[in-house]
Amino acid sequence: MKLRRPILWLLLGLVVAASVILSMPGASSTRQDREATLAAASANHPAGTDALGRDRLARVAAAFLLSLAGAMVASALTTAAAAGVGTLAAFGRPSMGWGLMVVCDVFLALPWMFLLMMVRSALPLTTSPARSAAITFLVLAALGWPASARAVYRGAMQLRTSDWMLYARAAGLNSAGIVRHVIPNLLHLLLPQFLISIPAFVMAEANLGALGLGVGEPLSSWGGMLFELNNSPMLAETRWVYFPVILLVVVLLLLEGVAAEA
Amino acid sequence: MKPAISAFRWIARTLIIVLLVILGSTVLVRFAPGYLSDAREMDSRYAVAARSELSAEAARSRSLPQMLLAEIKDPIRGEFGTSRQFAVPVSELIEPRLAVSGLLLARGIGLAWMIALCAALLSSAGRNPSMLRQAPATLLLAIPTAALATFCLLADCGGPVLVMALLLAARDFKFLDRALRAAWLEPHVLQARAQGVRTGRLLAAHILPSLAPQLGALASLSIVTSLSALVPVEVLFNVPGVGSLAWNAALNRDLPVLLAVMIVMALAVTCSGMATPYAAEWKQA
Amino acid sequence: MNLACRILVCLAVLSPIVPTAICSAQQAPRLPGELAWTLGYDPKTFDPAKVDDEESETVRYLTAGVLLRFNRLTQKVEPELAQSWTISPDGKTLTFTLRSGLQFSDGSSLTARDVAWSLRRVLSPATAAPVAEEFVSPAGVTVDTPNDTTVVVHLPKRVIAIDKVFDEIAIEPAGRPSEARVTSGPFVVADYRRSLYVRLRRNPHFTGKDASGAALPWASGVRLDILENTEQEIRLLERGGYDLIDSLPPDYFELLRKRAPALVRDLGPSLNTEQMWFNQAPSSPLPAWEKAWFQNRAFRVAVSQAIHRSDLARIAYLGHATPAYSFISPANALWYNRGLSAPHTDVAAAKAGLAAAGFRLQGSVLTDAAGHPVKFSILTNSGNAAREKMATLIQQDLAALGMQITVVTLDFPALIERLMHTEDYEACLLGIENVDPEPNAMMNIWLSSSPNHQWNPSEKTPATSWEAEIDQLMNRQAASAVNAERKKDMDRVQQIVAEEEPFIYLVYPNALVAVSPKLQGVQPAVLEPRLTWNVEQLRMQGAR
Secondary structure, eight states: TTTTTHHHHHHHHHHHHHHHHHHHTTTTSOOOOOTTTOOOOOOOOTTTTOOOOBBBHHHHHHHHIIIIHHHHHHHHHHHHHHHHHHHHHHHHHHHHHHHHHHHHHHHHSTTTTHHHHHHHHOOTTTOHHHHHHHHHHHHHHHHHHHHHHHHHHHHHHHHHSHHHHHHHTTTTOOOHHHHHHHHHHHHHHHHHHHHHHHHHHHHEEEEEEEEEEEEEEESHHHHHHGGGOOHHHHHHHGGGGGGGHHHHHHHHHHHHHHHOOO | HHHHHHHHHHHHHHHHHHHHHHHHHHOOOOSSTTTTGGGGGGGGGTTHHHHHHHHHHHHSSHHHHHHEEEEEEEHTTTOOOOTTTTBHHHHHHHHHHHHHHHHHHHHHHHHHHHHHHHHHHHHHSSSSHHHHHHHHHHHHHHSSSHHHHHHHHHHHHHHHHHHHHHHHHHHHHHHHHHHHHHHHTTTTHHHHHHHHHHHHIIIIIIIIHHHHHHHHHHHEEEEHHHHHHHHHHHHHHHHHHHHHHHHHHHHOOOOHHHHHHHHHHHHHHHGGGGGSOOHHHHHHH | OOHHHHHHHHHHTTTTTTHHHOOOOOOOOTTTTEEEEEEOOOSSOOOOOOSHHHHHHHHHHOOOOOOOEEEEETTTEESSSSSEEEOOOTTEEEEEEOSSOOOTTTSSSSOOOHHHHHHHHHHTTTTTOOGGGGGGGGGOOOEEEEETTTEEEEOOOTTTTHHHHHGGGGOOOEEEEETTSSSSSSSSEEOOOOOOTTEEOOOOOOOOOOSSSSSSOOOOEEEEEOOOHHHHHHHHHHHHHSSSSSSOOOHHHHHHHHHHHGGEEEEEEOOEEEEEEEOTTTTTSSOHHHHHHHHHHHHHHHHHHOHHHHIIIIIISSTOOOOOOOESSOOOOTTOOOOOOOOSOHHHHHHHHHHHTTOETTEEEEOEEEEEEEOEEEEEEOEEEEEEHHHHHHHHHHHHHTEEEEEEEEEEHHHIIIIIOOOOOOOEEEEOOOHHHHHHGGHHSSTTTTTTTTTTTSSSSSSSSSHHHHHHHHHHHOOOOOOOHHHHHHHHHHHHHHHOOOOOEEEEEEEEEOOOTEEEEEEEESSSTTTTTTTGEEEEETTT
């Protein structure tokens, strides 16, 4: 408990700082300063500029508010779905559990890339970048649950056969009560899954750019900025290319701190 | 008798999963955009040849039920058809690659677990979880796979096994750290420690048995994660395995190859779930 | 268990396995005198008659013995297996005289009979050889062999630049097609490991000789690794694992230039073009008002005038590109229209042009006369960093006119489906690779009836008078034998295109290559294959 409050304040501080950076007069995450591409840090551009002359600090701030928020919501949804499916499979009728795990296994083996192409094909080409980002994160949330659902199912099966659960059910514990007691005991599976999913979704969003989804230009995509690390010419160009990954690590560690105290 | 029934149930489950994967994959690939297109249509030197190949494929895949039936019958007969891209039997493409990918997976998962267990052992030494000790794993999770590959190339050190191991170890560590710390602080373990039971006996008799079910769940999660990491790792390091074949087949909409790979994936996913026998769970009320 | 204890346990467990894990993978060793570079993907076929993709074409170029070779540097056709050839005045009869003493790689003699068999096989409908299309009506072509060293080819009608087509026809042993295992070219396919490499070895009976009379090829063989990863490729080039890279992206070119300037060469503008176009097909599923915008010349010209091409060249290509206004690059010296008058960057003129065409700027949003905001998407293919940057730069340029652009990147098959089949797109940004400077190679793009007439494919009749004029000019130059007249026609086609802007040309990317200083005999050319067109002359320093 002792660290939780300062950590939460720190996270809130980052959100406020990002909003302040974006609301400063003249700040823009999308305007291209074409005479100053890949520029070093300066008064105008405290973190330098990217390959198209856009202010890196403003882009990181915008991506923090958009991509990271989207990834966190998607991670929460997918973890909740995994918890729900795993618990239902373990505590429901055996045939339902069997069926749900078959669905999970099939889900894991199918090539979902093609479904994502179909989603893109169904959307109008002029879908705004923000809307495309929202749809992308929702689709990722809808596809990301099966792997951890299986792990949750196993964990829930363990709990189902534990002594205290047997006593509780014998004493007449109802379904709502079961869920209220099972979920806290599965946090050791759910919290790491939530934390791992955030960077995975950030990068998946950037990968989906190749299929026409993701955060479209000119909005800044955190995954897109991380992908600059793939490119050795960019690594040789500027040290500021490490800024997004360092900030992501800091945010994830802060979230880790909140989760550890839980 | 009971093992025979369990085995039969497992085989039935596997067959159902493989059938559903074949049907689902065929529908997804056939109706995704680009199935009846080819980049060579834009090149006037090759456009005519490309169009005639595409017309032949369009005629073959016009009726979905017929197509689905053909895709199910072939694997039953042990045939996987001919690759659309290379015009060679699919089995000829896949067989040499299975060993390559299998070895990469085995070495990657093995190394990942060693690293994750050691890191969790070190990290859980403290009474309280420490953000600092979480930092290396968090950093690995935040770096894209392609960036890890680039760093390996720049450092002229490391390859697909190391990158896969680091990716998996970072994920496994997050679970193991919590589990190990919780196990170390369980009441019966605390009592045993207070009474001076030796560390070795503590680990063997108390910690590992209580961790075993969670390790089983984590193992299955780990294998599934490694299967999805196989594609980017093989593509980035140009490993001639099943992952890079699948990626190439997806980009070129090579349905016969994709189906064969999906069947292999379905079998691998199903086998990874063998950690907990489903037949026993069925029986529990 | 205290921390020190745990550390010792970890070291004991990890120390035997980590060192092997951190060893980087080794490349297959090179044979002495062997050259090495990469192919992007596995060739689909080694049968030279059935080549229909780029990497198969690469293998064919290196292994096929041909009657005539198109010299990529001088851009002239030269004798190869044929010591001379003539074309009749009506252009319908070609007579080849073979050199004497020709042999295949297995030692068997190469005579007119083998040449005739190879030509007939390519022309036969059963083979479905893509190169047969170059003969226009291949079914009507006949081949005679009056004697062992003479081959006569009769065409039903004249085909401009038909001699160049023989550069793509491999001469194989009659009745024994071998998929390049027995060839009359400089190399022979010796080994193929799928997804790993194609290995070629020297043809000991190759007829080519260098200026001093020494037998060619110099190299003992060629190893073509299947690799599509620029990071690995440049690392291996720097370490001597590869001898050349035929085409480098601009950012990697700059990286190599800073690290090892002796390795890289910018050959100047290539023949390739990058362009943007609007979907003008009446049958497309776009709303009527969007079709009206895209079919309006003033709209297209305004878009062209708003784009800062110099920024595209400077930022997206790091200076390794030239602003483009025509489909013929200045590197194509014979056909480029030096007197072209095209609308250059002029945002004020663009705004005035749109206003005159009935568009209104309301705040920062442009609307048409009916009040529809001008919003459209630009499609491009994913994986090409320079194109994606260009699309984003154009997005800002057009925002200055009040147009709202979304940039969508798709993988190639999905993109082609929209372009060629469903016609469900608004604007597209792609490039064209021109391997042949000859305008006839571009007929498929400019003839309005062609499915590759990108902005409005397969027109039953030309939709506009200027498209009808282009049809007439292209057909006329294809039938003419007088180069001066053809040049006038092509100049006029370029002028029409610059005025009507069906394609808005953006840049000509430069040809960027890298060559190991140990590789001798390289004479880089802008035409493909840039560095290996004279592969028989290439050798490693110190070899032989």
